[in-house]
Each structure stands twice: as structure tokens, then as C-alpha cells.
Amino acid sequence: MSTPVSDRPTPPPPPKKASDDAPGRVLLVPYPKIIFLYPTFLVAIVAAIWTHILRSDLESPVAPGVGTLFLGLFAVNLVILAFDFPRTTSLTMFFLAAAVAMGLILLFKFRPELWPDITNFLRHFHPIANATFYWTIAVVLGLMFAAVAIAVRFDYWEVRGNELLHHHGFLSNLERLSAPNLRMEKEINDIFEYLLLRSGRLIIYTSNDRQPIVLDNVPFIDRKEAAVTRMLGSLQVQVRREDGGT
Numbered sequence: 318m319s320t321p322v323s324d325r326p327t328p329p330p331p332p333k334k335a336s337d338d339a340p341g342r343v344l345l346v347p348y349p350k351i352i353f354l355y356p357t358f359l360v361a362i363v364a365a366i367w368t369h370i371l372r373s374d375l376e377s378p379v380a381p382g383v384g385t386l387f388l389g390l391f392a393v394n395l396v397i398l399a400f401d402f403p404r405t406t407s408l409t410m411f412f413l414a415a416a417v418a419m420g421l422i423l424l425f426k427f428r429p430e431l432w433p434d435i436t437n438f439l440r441h442f443h444p445i446a447n448a449t450f451y452w453t454i455a456v457v458l459g460l461m462f463a464a465v466a467i468a469v470r471f472d473y474w475e476v477r478g479n480e481l482l483h484h485h486g487f488l489s490n491l492e493r494l495s496a497p498n499l500r501m502e503k504e505i506n507d508i509f510e511y512l513l514l515r516s517g518r519l520i521i522y523t524s525n526d527r528q529p530i531v532l533d534n535v536p537f538i539d540r541k542e543a544a545v546t547r548m549l550g551s552l553q554v555q556v557r558r559e560d561g562g563t
Contacts, residue, residue: 342477343544345519346469347532350398351461353513357394358458360387365451384444387451397509404508474521474532476545481523481530498524499549503542515539 364383393415402411471489475482481499483492500522510516517538521530535541 341548342475343541343548345474345476345532345535345541347473348469348516348534348536349465350510350534352465352534352536353398353510354394354458355462356513357387357391358455358462360390361451361455361458364446365448365455368446368451369448380445380447381443384446387446388444397507397513401507402509403506474530476548481521494523499545501542501545503538505538510534511538 364387367383368380396411471487472485475484476499479495479499481494483494484490485492502520502522504518504520505511506518514536515538516534516536519532519535519538519541521532523530
């Protein structure tokens with residue numbers, strides 16, 4: 318017994334989702350450069366706890382070592398904050414200068430007769446501070462970080478669908494930009510800043526505005542770029558299928 322064959326065409330299978338892991342929105346938050354002082358904040362807390370537990374007074378041999386470590390890291394942190402190191406060459410020069418300075422300090426320490434004036438300065442260089450000093454530094458930086466965390470909640474960008482939204486102002490002002498052909502470029506302008514927070518610069522091009530939108534100091538920039546790329550790729554696939562493409 319033969320089975321009747323229907324003349325109706327077989328309906329096409331339902332389209333699958335373009336990308337299951339494509340996010341619905343991506344937040345792009347530019348931060349001020351003060352956030353790169355978080356190593357000094359952490360070292361200040363460690364130094365405060367260390368000096369408090371040991372209960373060392375200003376005459377203790379431990380105090381100059383802790384003070385020297387804090388000042389050294391604070392100086393390096395300020396250099397990172399003040400200058401840009403865009404290439405590995407500048408990074409190599411920085412470590413070379415640090416190595417030369419450390420070598421000279423050790424040389425004058427073990428050979429004091431080479432330059433008596435510098436040797437006397439290094440001999441009397443004993444930076445000391447109590448736990449109150451380090452706690453004060455930590456509290457001040459902590460309050461600044463808290464203020465930054467509050468401020469960025471009133472000024473950030475959001476990529477959603479074919480829109481680019483700018484949230485700004487204490488009254489939650491919203492600026493909508495149509496972005497059907499959104500393009501984005503990533504720049505790593507400072508190697509140290511990238512190592513500290515994986516931060517960099519995002520340059521966003523929209524079809525409506527001639528001037529690009531530049532967002533500096535966006536943390537975890539690789540993750541943000543990958544999320545936006547997945548979102549835009551998912552939208553392009555969906556648009557093509559709705560237009561009848563394969």
C-alpha cells in the first residue's frame with residue numbers, strides 16, 4: 318500500500334538563534350585616572366596593619382623598611398599616573414632606569430668612599446611613619462574611590478540593539494543615538510594601565526555623527542570589545558534572515 322504524497326511544500330525549519338551568548342546590552346564606563354592608585358591604597362592598608370600588629374614605635378628597625386617600601390611603590394604609581402608608556406620600548410626604558418637607580422644605591426651603600434655626600438644622605442634616609450599615617454592615606458584614597466564609584470553611575474554609555482545610549486547627569490538624562498552601523502576601535506595607550514586594570518581607549522563611530530565618541534580608561538577593554546562584537550554580529554545575522562537571506 319503506497320503512502321500518498323502531499324503537493325504542499327515542506328516548510329523551512331525555524332531559524333536558530335544567532336548567538337546564545339550574545340549579551341542584551343553592554344555598559345561602557347570611562348573612569349578617571351585616579352583609579353590607578355589602587356596599588357598605593359592596598360600597600361597603605363598592609364603597612365597600617367603591619368605597623369599596628371607589631372606595635373613598632375618610630376625607633377624600631379622595621380619602620381624604615383616599611384616606609385621605604387611604601388614610598389617606593391607610591392613613586393612608581395605616580396610615574397604611571399603622570400606619563401604614558403605606549404610601547405614596549407618605553408616600558409624597557411622605565412625598568413632600565415629603575416635598575417640603574419637601584420644599582421647606584423647599592424653601589425654607594427657598599428662603596429661609601431666613591432661619593433661621600435650621597436652616602437651620607439642615604440645613611441640618614443630613614444622614612445618612618447606610624448599606623449595612623451598609613452590609615453589616613455588609605456582612608457583618603459578610599460573616599461576618593463567611593464566618590465568615583467558614585468560619579469560614574471551618572472555618566473556612562475550603553476550599547477543596546479541598534480542604539481547607543483548616553484546616561485548622564487544627576488537627573489538621569491538620556492541621549493539616544495541611532496547606531497545601525499556602529500563601528501568601534503580599541504587602543505592601548507599605556508602598557509602599565511593595561512596591566513593594572515586591562516584598561517584602554519574605545520573609539521566609537523556612528524552613522525549619524527561625524528565626530529567619533531572617545532571613551533578613555535575603560536577597564537577590562539578586551540572583554541567589553543568582545544561583548545559588543547558578539548552583540549553586533551548577532552544583530553547582523555538576524556537582520557539578514559528577516560530580509561529573506563540564508
